[in-house]
Amino acid sequence: xxxxxxxxxxxxxxxYRAFFALPLLTNSQGVHTNAAYGFTMMLQNILEExxxxxxxxxxxxxxxxxxxxxxxxxxxxRQKTPNELREQFPxxxxxxxxxxxxQYELEAYEADDIIGTLANLYNDSHDVIIISGDKxxxxxxxxxxxxxxxxxxxxxxxxxxxxxVMEKYGITPPQIIDMKGLMGDSSDNIPGVPGVGEKTAxxxxxxxxxxxxxYEHLDDITAKKLNENLTTYRDQAFMSKQLATIEVNAxxxxxxxxxxxxxxxxxxxxxxxxxxxxxxxxDQLKGDAPSEMQVEISYVTFDREExxxxxxxASLHIELDGDNYLTxxxxxxxxxxxxxxxxxxxxxxxxxxxxxxxxxxxxxEDETIIKYASDTKAIQxxxxxxxxxxxxxxYDLLLASYIADAxxxxxxxxxxxxxxxxxxxxxxxxxxxxxxAKRQVPEFDVYTYHAATKAKAVWDSxxxxxxxxxxxxxxxxxxxxxxxxxxxxxxxxxxxIAVDExxxxxxxxxxxxxxxxxxxxxxxxxxxxxxINSPKQLGVILFEKIGLTPIKKTKTGYSTAADVxxxxxxxxxxxxxxxxxxQLGKLNSTYVEGLQKEIHTDGxxxxxxxxxxxxxxxxxxxxxxxxxxxxxxxxxxxxxxxxVPSHEGxxxxxxxxxxxxxxxxxxxSEDEKLIDAFQRGADIxxxxxxxxxxxxxxxxxxxxxxxxxxxNFGIIYGISDYGLSQNLNISRPEAKKFIDTYLHTFExxxxxxxxxxxxxxxxxxxxxxxxxRRYLPDLNSSSxxxxxxxxxxxxxxxxxxSAADIIKRAMIDMNARLKEEGLQAKMLLQVHDELIFEAPxxxxxxxxxxxxxxxxxxxxxxxxxxxxxxSGASWYEV
DNA sequence: GTGGGACTCT
DNA sequence: CATGAGAGTCCCACT
Numbered sequence: 032x033x034x035x036x037x038x039x040x041x042x043x044x045x046x047y048r049a050f051f052a053l054p055l056l057t058n059s060q061g062v063h064t065n066a067a068y069g070f071t072m073m074l075q076n077i078l079e080e081x082x083x084x085x086x087x088x089x090x091x092x093x094x095x096x097x098x099x100x101x102x103x104x105x106x107x108x109r110q111k112t113p114n115e116l117r118e119q120f121p122x123x124x125x126x127x128x129x130x131x132x133x134q135y136e137l138e139a140y141e142a143d144d145i146i147g148t149l150a151n152l153y154n155d156s157h158d159v160i161i162i163s164g165d166k167x168x169x170x171x172x173x174x175x176x177x178x179x180x181x182x183x184x185x186x187x188x189x190x191x192x193x194x195x196v197m198e199k200y201g202i203t204p205p206q207i208i209d210m211k212g213l214m215g216d217s218s219d220n221i222p223g224v225p226g227v228g229e230k231t232a233x234x235x236x237x238x239x240x241x242x243x244x245x246y247e248h249l250d251d252i253t254a255k256k257l258n259e260n261l262t263t264y265r266d267q268a269f270m271s272k273q274l275a276t277i278e279v280n281a282x283x284x285x286x287x288x289x290x291x292x293x294x295x296x297x298x299x300x301x302x303x304x305x306x307x308x309x310x311x312x313x314d315q316l317k318g319d320a321p322s323e324m325q326v327e328i329s330y331v332t333f334d335r336e337e338x339x340x341x342x343x344x345a346s347l348h349i350e351l352d353g354d355n356y357l358t359x360x361x362x363x364x365x366x367x368x369x370x371x372x373x374x375x376x377x378x379x380x381x382x383x384x385x386x387x388x389x390x391x392x393x394x395x396e397d398e399t400i401i402k403y404a405s406d407t408k409a410i411q412x413x414x415x416x417x418x419x420x421x422x423x424x425x426y427d428l429l430l431a432s433y434i435a436d437a438x439x440x441x442x443x444x445x446x447x448x449x450x451x452x453x454x455x456x457x458x459x460x461x462x463x464x465x466x467x468a469k470r471q472v473p474e475f476d477v478y479t480y481h482a483a484t485k486a487k488a489v490w491d492s493x494x495x496x497x498x499x500x501x502x503x504x505x506x507x508x509x510x511x512x513x514x515x516x517x518x519x520x521x522x523x524x525x526x527x528i529a530v531d532e533x534x535x536x537x538x539x540x541x542x543x544x545x546x547x548x549x550x551x552x553x554x555x556x557x558x559x560x561x562x563i564n565s566p567k568q569l570g571v572i573l574f575e576k577i578g579l580t581p582i583k584k585t586k587t588g589y590s591t592a593a594d595v596x597x598x599x600x601x602x603x604x605x606x607x608x609x610x611x612x613x614q615l616g617k618l619n620s621t622y623v624e625g626l627q628k629e630i631h632t633d634g635x636x637x638x639x640x641x642x643x644x645x646x647x648x649x650x651x652x653x654x655x656x657x658x659x660x661x662x663x664x665x666x667x668x669x670x671x672x673x674x675v676p677s678h679e680g681x682x683x684x685x686x687x688x689x690x691x692x693x694x695x696x697x698x699x700s701e702d703e704k705l706i707d708a709f710q711r712g713a714d715i716x717x718x719x720x721x722x723x724x725x726x727x728x729x730x731x732x733x734x735x736x737x738x739x740x741x742x743n744f745g746i747i748y749g750i751s752d753y754g755l756s757q758n759l760n761i762s763r764p765e766a767k768k769f770i771d772t773y774l775h776t777f778e779x780x781x782x783x784x785x786x787x788x789x790x791x792x793x794x795x796x797x798x799x800x801x802x803x804r805r806y807l808p809d810l811n812s813s814s815x816x817x818x819x820x821x822x823x824x825x826x827x828x829x830x831x832x833s834a835a836d837i838i839k840r841a842m843i844d845m846n847a848r849l850k851e852e853g854l855q856a857k858m859l860l861q862v863h864d865e866l867i868f869e870a871p872x873x874x875x876x877x878x879x880x881x882x883x884x885x886x887x888x889x890x891x892x893x894x895x896x897x898x899x900x901x902s903g904a905s906w907y908e909v
Numbered sequence: 910g911t912g913g914g915a916c917t918c919t
Numbered sequence: 920c921a922t923g924a925g926a927g928t929c930c931c932a933c934t
Contacts, residue, residue, distance in 0.1 A: 218934095467910060565931055566914055587913065587932090617916045620929055647925060649919085656927045659918035667917080692919090692924095748923035758923080815920055827924045831919095835925095863919045863925085 034158050035084035037290065038077065039146045041163030042090045042134070045181070046070055046123055048164040050116045052185045058308040066119040068307055069185045071126055075315075076186050081160055085290035088127055089145035092136035098274055105274060107220045122306070129299035133290045140281050143168060147277035149285065150176050162188070167211070167219075170277060172196055172204035202236050212242045212272025223271045224264045226256060242272045326455040330365065330377035330483040333384070341394045342368035345378075346403040346490035348444075349413050350482035352472050355654060356409035357524060357637050361385065362472065365482040367490035377483040386417050398422040405429045405444050405489050407514070408642060411521040427514055428489050431496045433643035434509045437805050440644045448488040451495055457484045508802050508836075513642065516839050519846045519858070520640045520650075527635030528657070528859045528867075529677035531905075532627060538669055539623040542615050549612045556605040563612055566591045577603060594757070615666065622661065622670045629655045635677065640861070647828050648803045648835040650861060658862045660906070674906035676869045684856070684875060685909035686882045686900040687865035690715055691834045692747050698892040699800070699829055702779025709894035716740040722776040723769055742769050746780060747830055749823030784826050791825035799832035800890070801840070837896075838864060841889040848885050852877065867906070875902045 049069025056065040078086075098105045127134055135145055143165070150159045150171050159176040161168055169191045172178050179188040189195075196204050213232040215223020227235075235252075239245045245252075246265065252258045261268070297316060304312040333339055345368040353359030364385055366378045380391065394400060395414060402421070404410050405428035411421045432439040432447050439447070448457040463481050464470050472478060500506040554560045557576065561568045570589035574581045579599050583590035593610060600606045629636050638657045640650045652658040660674070661667025676683055688694075693715055697705035708718045720731045720739035731739075738759055745755050756766035774781040791797040792811070796804040805828045809821035842861065849856055856870030856878055866886070870878055883898035890896075901909040 562931075564915085564929090567932075585914070590914085592915075613915065617929075621917070621927090625928070645925060649925060651926050653927065656918085659927065661917060663918085745923060750923040751921085753922045755923080816922085819922080823923070831924060865919080
């Protein structure tokens with residue numbers, strides 16, 4: 032006979048978990064819904080997993096509990112429940128009611144005690160299962176009571192049986208209480224014994240079993256400090272144990288049949304889910320009816336090359352073990368194609384087949400065979416490993432969905448497939464492989480099926496997404512700009528840039544010595560040693576021990592940001608040392624040590640450019656980031672000496688757009704003065720200074736030019752008078768005057784700023800020269816901050832985004848031109864407004880002519896584009 | 910493992 | 920009322 036299952040849920044704790052596990056969602060009424068949604072998802076999982084006969088959700092009741100009589104600081108110092116969560120408790124209760132689930136609370140008791148008491152009562156007659164986010168509950172574990180504690184997210188739970196507790200801690204469940212008594216619990220403000228942490232507590236308990244046992248054998252404990260602490264805090268230890276003990280005999284009155292679980296009232300549940308505006312939950316409700324047809328994808332594998340019928344068109348996917356397509360191993364390649372005689376469904380090939388099947392290579396390299404994929408850059412890069420040159424790609428789901436809406440950045444095929452409501456499930460990688468340390472590759476059939484669904488989803492998405500792009504007039508941007516760029520980026524990443532490791536090693540030695548000296552000087556000035564890299568510890572030293580005036584605060588304490596410290600620089604000599612220490616520390620850890628770790632066996636660094644990530648259309652660079660190699664300060668700039676040509680007799684060559692964003696601003700704002708200045712080839716910052724300060728060219732000094740430069744940057748980013756005043760260290764009225772004068776002078780810019788916001792609000796998105804869009808729903812936000820941010824975005828995105836469009840097109844033109852000219856020169860890197868090449872020395876003269884020419888002529892604006900270039904033996908010299 | 914704060918770039 | 924756009928990586932502190 033199996034006993035009935037009784038499920039006891041810790042309502043408060045699970046609601047907290049749900050709240051913090053999910054982003055702050057709201058429905059259209061502005062009501063927060065994340066905790067309610069998360070709680071519901073948890074509940075569904077739990078019900079599905081356990082199928083209980085009886086269930087009850089326990090809630091905390093009352094700010095003050097009986098524990099406060101013992102210790103009035105119990106749970107003191109705890110963060111107040113956020114209002115965004117508090118307002119969701121009634122919703123959660125309504126959802127539980129709709130589910131037909133009993134709830135219980137008791138004045139002056141916590142949910143723990145209700146659960147403990149019920150578990151105690153029903154332990155013999157039922158299989159009791161307790162679910163909470165609070166590990167304290169594990170003290171209730173017995174042979175007949177199992178406790179599940181949430182881990183990360185909302186569905187991952189850890190199961191505690193007596194065996195698991197023993198395995199994990201080496202103690203029995205009741206000893207959990209003793210452990211808390213000794214080590215305390217900072218989240219409940221239970222003090223415990225100072226100096227005793229988990230390790231010490233467990234060691235003591237393994238030997239003496241209980242807190243009482245420990246004190247009976249106090250004399251046997253020889254560790255002096257420990258013995259002292261135990262002696263001094265004896266009362267506190269016993270009190271802590273008492274506080275940590277869950278009450279199992281609370282005066283509760285729950286008739287057994289009240290907890291019977293009969294199942295939900297679907298109509299009420301639908302009302303609740305509608306309020307949450309969760310399509311997923313509503314679909315699930317409907318899903319109870321057989322309306323949702325889930326299709327199973329079938330695939331074929333081959334055991335010989337002969338006889339394979341190659342399609343004229345197919346989608347292509349390569350499943351990797353990891354996310355770095357330049358280095359991680361291949362699991363399987365899949366191809367989905369039209370159903371037609373002799374070739375249909377999904378083909379799969381394992382790694383050996385990719386490497387060996389000549390007909391596959393021919394098919395992949397055939398330009399006339401149309402391929403569709405998601406992240407073709409990755410696929411092209413992987414195939415390159417096998418000496419295969421992928422051709423004929425006409426579609427890329429990752430890029431297409433990013434172009435359609437940049438907030439789709441980095442979405443998995445799983446999510447895109449779900450949004451396209453394809454009639455089969457594409458699982459998320461995390462669900463298939465697990466996450467972090469628990470990640471592992473499942474069986475062949477599992478990942479192959481997974482890869483098959485991806486190829487199928489890509490195939491099925493083509494007509495839908497292409498239509499969508501044509502509708503929004505973005506097909507050209509997608510097909511003629513991003514798609515060819517993907518291929519070029521793949522070549523750049525695969526090529527890599529050579530690095531002279533000895534340069535880094537020499538720099539590293541020098542830096543380490545200087546850091547050591549700085550460190551000891553800082554300790555001397557501070558009068559003690561501490562971790563300079565810890566803003567928290569540094570704040571204490573500067574603002575409490577030394578007594579400097581805190582200028583700004585962060586969420587977590589004093590701000591020690593560079594701009595804050597710079598204001599304090601004249602007050603104490605330690606400041607300058609700290610600033611220098613942090614700069615050099617960054618150089619050493621990120622650039623000297625970090626870059627060395629990224630050097631492959633070919634002596635090169637192969638960054639990856641993320642093409643479907645930024646909201647403005649820029650690229651980004653990872654593993655490592657080669658778009659933020661130091662240049663501003665000489666010490667950092669030396670890092671660039673390590674980047675060298677890959678062949679003897681070659682040189683590096685760099686070409687960068689001068690003031691591309693201001694030129695784009697001149698073009699789209701049609702501001703006469705700005706256009707005129709660029710057409711005359713004037714120095715734009717000097718020109719701005721002349722206008723803002725009403726002086727002649729000769730009267731512009733370096734300070735005025737510097738201020739004008741800051742104003743120009745500020746204009747592009749939508750700065751406030753406050754921001755400019757901070758930046759230039761001037762008064763706010765002065766800053767306001769600068770901005771006003773600027774906008775009065777450059778009327779067209781003023782008009783642009785107003786108009787760009789208005790247009791974006793009307794259309795719902797900001798747009799670049801090449802029809803890239805960024806949706807800005809926040810322009811209608813009721814929050815000033817959120818709205819202001821969106822307004823600045825509406826002004827900045829067309830500028831930054833158009834500049835990104837331009838250099839992308841230049842890269843495509845440049846690639847074609849290098850081929851045309853039959854040069855060996857290779858494009859290696861892009862840094863937003865700059866292209867880095869390497870070439871034989873004798874080609875440099877040609878590059879000096881054609882690179883600026885191509886970059887300047889790639890688009891015709893109302894102002895000329897200007898490109899500067901340089902060459903040298905390392906990146907430092909260009 | 911995650912978030913904050915620091916530094917780096919255009 | 921908070922306060923300049925877009926990024927990535929490292930370290931610390933906390934879960």
